[in-house]
Structures are given as structure tokens and as C-alpha cells.
Amino acid sequence: MKHGGDILTYRHLYDGRIRDFSSNINPIGMPFGLKEKILNGIKELTKYPDIQYRNLKSEIAKYLGCNAGNIIVGNGAVEIINNISFMFNRVVVVTPCFSEYIERPEIFGKEIVKLPLDEEFEINIKLIKETISEGDLLILGNPNNPTGKRMKENELIEIHETIKEKNAFLLLDEAFFEFCPEDYDSIKLFSDSEDICIIRAATKFFALPGVRLGYAFTSKTMVEKYNRIALPWSVNTFAEIAAEHIFNDQHYITSSRDYIAVQREYLLSELRGIENIKVYDTHCNFILIKLLDDNEDNIFEYLAKKGILVRKASSFEGLDNSYIRVAIKDFSDNKYLVNALREYQQWRKQRITQEA
Amino acid sequence: MKHGGDILTYRHLYDGRIRDFSSNINPIGMPFGLKEKILNGIKELTKYPDIQYRNLKSEIAKYLGCNAGNIIVGNGAVEIINNISFMFNRVVVVTPCFSEYIERPEIFGKEIVKLPLDEEFEINIKLIKETISEGDLLILGNPNNPTGKRMKENELIEIHETIKEKNAFLLLDEAFFEFCPEDYDSIKLFSDSEDICIIRAATKFFALPGVRLGYAFTSKTMVEKYNRIALPWSVNTFAEIAAEHIFNDQHYITSSRDYIAVQREYLLSELRGIENIKVYDTHCNFILIKLLDDNEDNIFEYLAKKGILVRKASSFEGLDNSYIRVAIKDFSDNKYLVNALREYQQWRKQRITQEA
Incomplete structure (x- = not known):
């Protein structure tokens, strides 16, 4: 997984609309007109x-x-x-x-x-x-x-x-x-x-x-x-x-920038309320997350089955397999991601308890 | 002029529709649909x-x-x-x-x-x-x-x-x-x-x-x-x-091939009736022409002023400045080219006579 955005490869894992957090594209879509x-x-x-x-x-x-x-x-x-x-x-x-x-x-x-x-x-x-x-x-x-x-x-x-x-x-x-x-x-x-x-x-x-x-x-x-x-x-x-x-399209440019700024604040603050992850500061439209005592494959697979594609980050030289990168998308997708990550930590905790 | 199709550079020479014989594109245009x-x-x-x-x-x-x-x-x-x-x-x-x-x-x-x-x-x-x-x-x-x-x-x-x-x-x-x-x-x-x-x-x-x-x-x-x-x-x-x-689009493929075959015959035979040029055989949709006792700049300039862009061929290693290459286009454009080349030879002959 050298690059994000490879929806086709993971298409079979989920039947509905795939939310692609693995490529960092403006969620507003292309300029109108x-x-x-x-x-x-x-x-x-x-x-x-x-x-x-x-x-x-x-x-x-x-x-x-x-x-x-x-x-x-x-x-x-x-x-x-x-x-x-x-x-x-x-x-x-x-x-x-x-x-x-x-x-x-x-x-x-x-x-x-x-x-x-x-x-x-x-x-x-x-x-x-x-x-x-x-x-x-x-x-x-x-x-x-x-x-x-x-x-x-x-x-x-x-x-x-x-x-x-x-x-x-x-x-x-x-x-x-x-x-x-x-x-x-x-x-x-x-x-x-x-x-x-x-x-x-x-x-x-x-x-x-x-x-x-x-x-x-x-x-x-x-x-x-x-x-x-x-x-x-x-x-x-x-x-x-x-x-x-x-x-x-000045309107597109301004409103995109504003929208991302708001969503960035929202996503950073929500993600920081989730256990077992460290969320790094960002200035743009994606966020690097460190998984504490976990690895990218577990979380990737769990999320993919819910139709969420995140970027496994071990393919970046200098990062081990305990990082993922997520794009900042529109409010509804961001909320969906936050919920899925909360559920994942819940599910993981239960599994660890069961295994113990 | 390393490549053909550079209409913009010669736009100022002619006011009407430019007939681009310098790039070898199917004259039928892109497939319908x-x-x-x-x-x-x-x-x-x-x-x-x-x-x-x-x-x-x-x-x-x-x-x-x-x-x-x-x-x-x-x-x-x-x-x-x-x-x-x-x-x-x-x-x-x-x-x-x-x-x-x-x-x-x-x-x-x-x-x-x-x-x-x-x-x-x-x-x-x-x-x-x-x-x-x-x-x-x-x-x-x-x-x-x-x-x-x-x-x-x-x-x-x-x-x-x-x-x-x-x-x-x-x-x-x-x-x-x-x-x-x-x-x-x-x-x-x-x-x-x-x-x-x-x-x-x-x-x-x-x-x-x-x-x-x-x-x-x-x-x-x-x-x-x-x-x-x-x-x-x-x-x-x-x-x-x-x-x-x-x-x-099988229909497009077949009819394009047929159309070009007919136009190739037409253009080869018409061009071969024109003085002072040697027309080489071709198997495809463009024709190499040798100018006898003439150079590419003269003919290029004359034709450009009539809205015809041909390819000066001296930029091809191994050819001197006595060659041009023309694409095979649709019947009306091909006819226009043939007439312009006839006129050119006429004009050239007069000029040579005057100069003598």
C-alpha cells in the first residue's frame, strides 16, 4: 500500500458506499461549474x-x-x-x-x-x-x-x-x-x-x-x-x-479552506477523546495517528469491513506498523469515522479481556 | 518545430479556420458517443x-x-x-x-x-x-x-x-x-x-x-x-x-480505416500530378514529400498564409530542409491542400521567371 485512494483493491470487503479516508482530497468535491x-x-x-x-x-x-x-x-x-x-x-x-x-x-x-x-x-x-x-x-x-x-x-x-x-x-x-x-x-x-x-x-x-x-x-x-x-x-x-x-472560483477556494478548518478542529478534538491512540497536530487536511499497543492491520481490517478506508502508514519510511493516516472529510463522514474508531476500541478491549 | 500540431504558434498568420496537416490525426474526429x-x-x-x-x-x-x-x-x-x-x-x-x-x-x-x-x-x-x-x-x-x-x-x-x-x-x-x-x-x-x-x-x-x-x-x-x-x-x-x-466502436474503426484508404489514394494521385515535388509511398495517414529545388520555409510560409499548416521535416534527423510531411485529412481539406500546392508551384514559377 504505497499510496492511498486504492478503493478497487478493497472493494470486496464492503458492500455499500466506501468512505475513502486514505486519500487526502477536498471533501467538497470539484468546483461547481x-x-x-x-x-x-x-x-x-x-x-x-x-x-x-x-x-x-x-x-x-x-x-x-x-x-x-x-x-x-x-x-x-x-x-x-x-x-x-x-x-x-x-x-x-x-x-x-x-x-x-x-x-x-x-x-x-x-x-x-x-x-x-x-x-x-x-x-x-x-x-x-x-x-x-x-x-x-x-x-x-x-x-x-x-x-x-x-x-x-x-x-x-x-x-x-x-x-x-x-x-x-x-x-x-x-x-x-x-x-x-x-x-x-x-x-x-x-x-x-x-x-x-x-x-x-x-x-x-x-x-x-x-x-x-x-x-x-x-x-x-x-x-x-x-x-x-x-x-x-x-x-x-x-x-x-x-x-x-x-x-x-474564489468562492470555492474560500469556503473549502473554511470548511476544512472547522472539520479539522472537530476531528482533532473528537479523536483526542478516543482511547489508545495518539493524535498528532496537523495544519492541513489529514491527521497522523499513533496506535498505542496495536497495529495498522487490525484497525485497517476492522474499518474496511465498515466501509472505511484508512491509510496504513508503515509504507512511509521511518514509521513502523503502529500508525495510520486519515483524511479530513465532510462532517457526516468524519462523525462516522469517529464512531467507528470508538467502537473499534470497545471491540478491542472486549477481545483483549476475553483472551486474558 | 520538433512536433506537429502547434497551431497556436502560427495562429497569427491566418484569420480563418486553420487546416492542420502537421499532426496526423484521424480526420473523422473522435468516436461518436x-x-x-x-x-x-x-x-x-x-x-x-x-x-x-x-x-x-x-x-x-x-x-x-x-x-x-x-x-x-x-x-x-x-x-x-x-x-x-x-x-x-x-x-x-x-x-x-x-x-x-x-x-x-x-x-x-x-x-x-x-x-x-x-x-x-x-x-x-x-x-x-x-x-x-x-x-x-x-x-x-x-x-x-x-x-x-x-x-x-x-x-x-x-x-x-x-x-x-x-x-x-x-x-x-x-x-x-x-x-x-x-x-x-x-x-x-x-x-x-x-x-x-x-x-x-x-x-x-x-x-x-x-x-x-x-x-x-x-x-x-x-x-x-x-x-x-x-x-x-x-x-x-x-x-x-x-x-x-x-x-x-467497431463501426468507427472500420469506417475510419476505409475512409483513410480512399483519401490516401486520392491525395497520392493528385499530389503526384503536381510539379517540382516527389511524393513517397505511404501505408498510413501521412505523406512525405520532397521539394525539388526548393525549401520547407518557402512552402510553409505560403501555405500558412492560406490557413494550411504542414510539417517542416528538417527537424527529423537525416532529412535536410527540402522535405515536408502532410497528414491525410478529409476530402474537402485534402482538395484544399492540393489546390494550394498547385497555386504555390504556379506562384513560384512566376517568381523565378520574374527574378531571372
Whole structure:
């Protein structure tokens, strides 16, 4: 289970609607009005996407508040991670992190250095400073996946200072950016930097994992280098069409952020009332949970039979099998999860008593 | 101009409908009924595509007449070319050929051996035999692009014998397969071979370049190797949905093939009546033309101003600037092209006379 969202594999376990807490998608669903836009655009499928993605890049730049010349696009964020990691010889990551930060450079035979987060999954800046050397690529999730933690502004600035000093490069994966509290915007912070690439994506916040649209802000030098190695037409026509709509739907953007903030508070507080689990703080739309004296398989199986798919987290390097990750979904699903977890602990207690 | 279909770049030259002869797409347009299918599937966008592409592979296997376990899928044929060429140290191609056969392995720093086709753009099997050595990847377009020539069955078998003897691997790009006369089916010929991968695609024949769906038949061993390096979710949800429809539209398939066959005869015979060009034989839906005592820029510019986009062919390694490639389109567009080319030769003759 390297990735969440694999409903098909577990379909047989439950007959009704499956509540997928294993992939971190905006529960509000895709922006309204997109359906019509796509319908009108179907005829465009008989043409190639614009090989230079001129309109697409200009829509993204408008949304991000930067120049179109600083934009790269990809077949999901993962293609950008793939292509950037191809360009460097040594890649530094912190663990646990999104598995593709390790997997993609591994496929290219790159040297990979894995630095652990601390016990509360906070970033260890000292360790990063000691490790980074010239020409390295540092990949950080911000917020990090599966921990849900976003760096503080001063932490990020301090890390970037090191990158600059050491002549290294920072790939900041902000695929969950819009779910987070509005504190700082890294694109504004580093608008003139040559040594950073900041990934965003339509996948999570705009609830469009099927569309495959990733994009990033970076320096013009890096854009040029990137274009030299990128596959042609890697972003499909529907993604081009979707971009014309979603980034302009301010109501969707604001209400999604607000809704997730409320549900985050609700779910954190309810989960913290449940026995035998430790619930970590999060800044975005998923929550990492430590199972105390239990393992992911037991709870996964129990919940799957109730139609709930959670993410077993042992596939994240640095986590053992005592963690699960759950998405923050809509109120009714969240309540369903909370109840199921309470029942599970009840059921488990009884089983342990019986076995004793 | 590394690829065709880049209408946006030339949009300013002509005010009306641009007739794009530079990309080789089925002029009939996408299969009827697909629009409805896609409309019904829009809600699926909020889920990830199946990471294992189970339904998609089974639809493709049914269409190709093989097992789903022998199928790989990609973000267009070009992603499959990219990933396969990554696996080998030395890549052998014949020139002229589709530029990505050279470009993708080049990006990975592979050694590339380029063998010329003969003067009539026929394949030189002897040269291939002399060149291939153990562990090589041979990439052949069948039909080849930009020449339009499909290998004879015995030629292909002979080449494959060499591949087998030398313990090499053959990547056969048959993206234009369905446009060709129904002589042999390479997937049937090599159904048990461990050393071949045969690419097909929805892009050209099903007129869906915007959907980005490439697929290939290969051995189970290669499928496994491929899956280890492929990007997750590289095929989008719309491509999954389209596959459920297009491969079952037998009427579309038959009538497209018939229509192209008729238009191919028409266009070949009309073009051969035009002065100062040499028109090569073709088995598929595009035609390579040699300009006698002329260059691609002159004719490109003249035609662009009439709303016709042709493919300048000098970007194909092995061709100088005296070639263009044109797609076979519908009758009215083909007629328009023939007339414009006649006018061009007329205009050119006058200009030459005036200058003399």
C-alpha cells in the first residue's frame, strides 16, 4: 500500500458506499461549474494540448501571483518531483515523507540521504544544516505528508539560507498549501530565488486527482532546464480546460479552506477523546495517528469491513506498523469515522479481556 | 518545430479556420458517443485513477486480443518510449524517425546509434544485423514516421530473429497501426516473445491527442520491470473512461480505416500530378514529400498564409530542409491542400521567371 485512494483493491470487503479516508482530497468535491466547462471543451480533445502550455501557465501564474515564465507544469506533482530529482546527484529527504521523494531519485540511481524528523515529527534544522552540501537537492513537504505539519516561516527561511550558502537546491512540495492556515506564502518569500522550486497541485485542494495537474513556481533558469527534459504534452487537454475555471472560483477556494478548518478542529478534538491512540497536530487536511499497543492491520481490517478506508502508514519510511493516516472529510463522514474508531476500541478491549 | 500540431504558434498568420496537416490525426474526429460517456464520468475525477489500471488494461487487452497481464499503459506513447529507453544502455534507431526515439534516451545519457534508411526510405536489414549487439534496444516505427512506410511481415520477422540471436530488445512503435492495410498483426506474430514491446495509441487513430493514452503489448517480465519505474497515475481518469468506449466502436474503426484508404489514394494521385515535388509511398495517414529545388520555409510560409499548416521535416534527423510531411485529412481539406500546392508551384514559377 504505497499510496492511498486504492478503493478497487478493497472493494470486496464492503458492500455499500466506501468512505475513502486514505486519500487526502477536498471533501467538497470539484468546483461547481467545472462540469459545464469540460463539456464545452470535449471537442478540444482532437487537438494536441499546447506543447508550450501558454494559456495554462498564464492561468496558473495569475492564481499564484507570479510570472508565467516562472511556471512549470506536470502530470501531477509527482512528475515534477521525478524530473527535478533527475537533475541532481544527491537527494536529501526527511523521514517520514511522501514515498515518491525517495522512490523517484532511487529509480535514477541517485544517492539518497534520509534524515529523521524528531519524535514529534518536527523538522531538525541543525541536522539539515550539517548534512547539505554543494549541489544537493533537498526535498521537503510543506506541510509534510504523512505528518501534516507545515514549517514555520522562520524555519523555512533558515533552511533556505543554508541552501543558498551551500549552493544546493530546495524542492518544496506544497501540494496541500491551500488547506493550511494563511500565514505566509513561500512563493512571495522566494520570488527572486534561483535555488528553489515550489510545487502546488490541483489534485488535493480542487479535488481533481483524476485530471492530473501539477504545477510549480521556480526560477527561469530552472524552467529552461526543466523544459529540456520534460515529456511533450504531459498535461492533458482536460487539465488545461479545468485550469481556466478552478483558479477563478474564489468562492470555492474560500469556503473549502473554511470548511476544512472547522472539520479539522472537530476531528482533532473528537479523536483526542478516543482511547489508545495518539493524535498528532496537523495544519492541513489529514491527521497522523499513533496506535498505542496495536497495529495498522487490525484497525485497517476492522474499518474496511465498515466501509472505511484508512491509510496504513508503515509504507512511509521511518514509521513502523503502529500508525495510520486519515483524511479530513465532510462532517457526516468524519462523525462516522469517529464512531467507528470508538467502537473499534470497545471491540478491542472486549477481545483483549476475553483472551486474558 | 520538433512536433506537429502547434497551431497556436502560427495562429497569427491566418484569420480563418486553420487546416492542420502537421499532426496526423484521424480526420473523422473522435468516436461518436464518447462525449456522453465522458459527461457521465466527470464525477470520477474526484477519485484517483486506479493505480493498477485494471479496467483500462482489460479493455485494451480485449481490443488487442491478448492478456491484460501483457499490457502497459502510459501518458501517450511517448511516455512508454521514454521509460523503455531508460532501461537500456545503448539504443539503435534508423533515421529519419520520430524525434523522441533519439531525444528520450539522449536525456538519460544513453549511447545512441543512428542507422540511415536507404534513399527510398526503405529499411536496411543488413545494416541492422551488423550493428545490433547484446543488450541493445532497437526502436523502430512501424509504419515509420515521417516516411509512412510499414515493414513487410518477413522483414519484421527477420529483424526480430536478429534481436533474439543477439539477446537484444525491440521496441516497435505502431502508433499508426489502424490506419494501415490489414496485412499482419505484430502482436499475433510475437505473442510469446520476451524481447519485444509493441506500442499502440489512442492519439492518432481515435483522434484523441488531448486525452493522452498510450499502451503497449509486451512480455510479463517487461510489464513487471516497467511497473517498477513508471510514474504512479500517469494515465488520467478521462483516458480510462474513453477506453471503455472507443475500442468497442467497431463501426468507427472500420469506417475510419476505409475512409483513410480512399483519401490516401486520392491525395497520392493528385499530389503526384503536381510539379517540382516527389511524393513517397505511404501505408498510413501521412505523406512525405520532397521539394525539388526548393525549401520547407518557402512552402510553409505560403501555405500558412492560406490557413494550411504542414510539417517542416528538417527537424527529423537525416532529412535536410527540402522535405515536408502532410497528414491525410478529409476530402474537402485534402482538395484544399492540393489546390494550394498547385497555386504555390504556379506562384513560384512566376517568381523565378520574374527574378531571372
